[in-house]
Amino acid sequence: MMAKKGVTEEKQETTVNKKPSTKKKATVATSNEGDVTEVKAETEEVTCEGTDVKVDEVENVSEENAEAARPKPVPKGSRRGSKAMQAELDKYKELALGNEEKYKRLLAEFENARQRTEKEGSKMFDLGAKDVLEKLLPVVDNFERAIASIPDEDKERAFEQGVDKIYRQLMVTLEGIGVAPMDATGKEFNPELHNAVIHIEDENFGENVVAEEMQKGYMYKDQVLRHSMVKVAN
Numbered sequence: 460m461m462a463k464k465g466v467t468e469e470k471q472e473t474t475v476n477k478k479p480s481t482k483k484k485a486t487v488a489t490s491n492e493g494d495v496t497e498v499k500a501e502t503e504e505v506t507c508e509g510t511d512v513k514v515d516e517v518e519n520v521s522e523e524n525a526e527a528a529r530p531k532p533v534p535k536g537s538r539r540g541s542k543a544m545q546a547e548l549d550k551y552k553e554l555a556l557g558n559e560e561k562y563k564r565l566l567a568e569f570e571n572a573r574q575r576t577e578k579e580g581s582k583m584f585d586l587g588a589k590d591v592l593e594k595l596l597p598v599v600d601n602f603e604r605a606i607a608s609i610p611d612e613d614k615e616r617a618f619e620q621g622v623d624k625i626y627r628q629l630m631v632t633l634e635g636i637g638v639a640p641m642d643a644t645g646k647e648f649n650p651e652l653h654n655a656v657i658h659i660e661d662e663n664f665g666e667n668v669v670a671e672e673m674q675k676g677y678m679y680k681d682q683v684l685r686h687s688m689v690k691v692a693n
Contacts, residue, residue, distance in 0.1 A: 585679070585680065585682070588636070588679070589679050589682060589684060592633070592636070592638055592677075592679055592684055593684060593685060595633070596677060596684070596685055598629075599626075599629065599630070599633070600674070600675070602622070602625070602626040602629065603626070603675075605622060606619075606622060606623055606626060609622075636679075637679055637680040638677055638678070638679050638684060639677065639678050640675050640676070640677055640678075641653075641672075641675065641676040641677065641678060641687050642672070643669045643672045643676060643687040643689050644669055644670070644671060644672045644689075645664075645668065645669065646668070646669055647667060647668055647669070648667045648668065648669055648689070648691050651683070652676060652683060652686060652687060653669060653676065653686060653687045653689045653691075654676075654686040654687065654688050654689065655689055655690075655691045656673060656688050656689070656690070657673075657690040657691070658690075658691050658692075659690060659691070659692050659693075660692070660693060661692040661693065663692075664692035664693060665692075665693065666692075666693045667691065667692075667693065668691070668692050668693070669687075669689045669690070669691060669692075670689075670690045670691065670692040671689065671690040672687050672688070672689050672690075673688045673689060673690060674687065674688035675687060676688075
């Protein structure tokens with residue numbers, strides 16, 4: 460901007476697009492008091508990159524209206540391509556939401572499948588362990604019969620003490636695995652746990668009570684490893 464006595468002139472050059480056009484010059488004259496006296500637009504034919512625009516109108520604008528007369532920027536929503544870009548953005552947002560829902564469903568299905576696999580694997584392990592433990596129970600029975608047949612005067616000998624210690628160690632190991640005896644004597648008969656082989660009449664027992672356990676039954680965790688062979692009273 461150049462300041463002179465009485466008049467201030469302001470020049471602005473504008474170039475638009477990339478093709479041959481004209482150069483536009485706008486001159487604004489104001490008085491010492493700051494009032495706009497004249498706004499004159501001139502065109503000059505030049506070779507430059509831009510559109511062909513000729514401005515030859517002269518318009519007097521007061522200082523109060525000078526700001527309002529300036530061109531306003533185009534809102535982003537009204538610019539060329541904005542609506543298409545917004546539509547494309549909305550499409551990809553919808554696609555992202557759909558993919559998120561698919562991911563959540565797949566994650567839930569995967570977690571359910573993992574839990575089912577763990578349960579089935581644990582069940583198969585228990586079935587295999589149960590089959591092995593059933594074959595060990597006759598060994599436990601023979602240890603008990605051997606210990607029960609030892610005379611009282613021989614129970615303190617080293618051999619008999621060794622047999623008893625081996626039996627106790629075996630029972631502790633089975634208990635650590637999850638094997639436990641049922642101890643059915645004196646309990647009410649339960650066909651899911653007990654196998655009745657004899658029925659007797661005995662006033663010392665109530666109705667349908669196990670009077671004697673003829674062969675021990677065992678549980679493996681929450682499964683019946685071997686039913687108890689029992690004598691049921693009344």
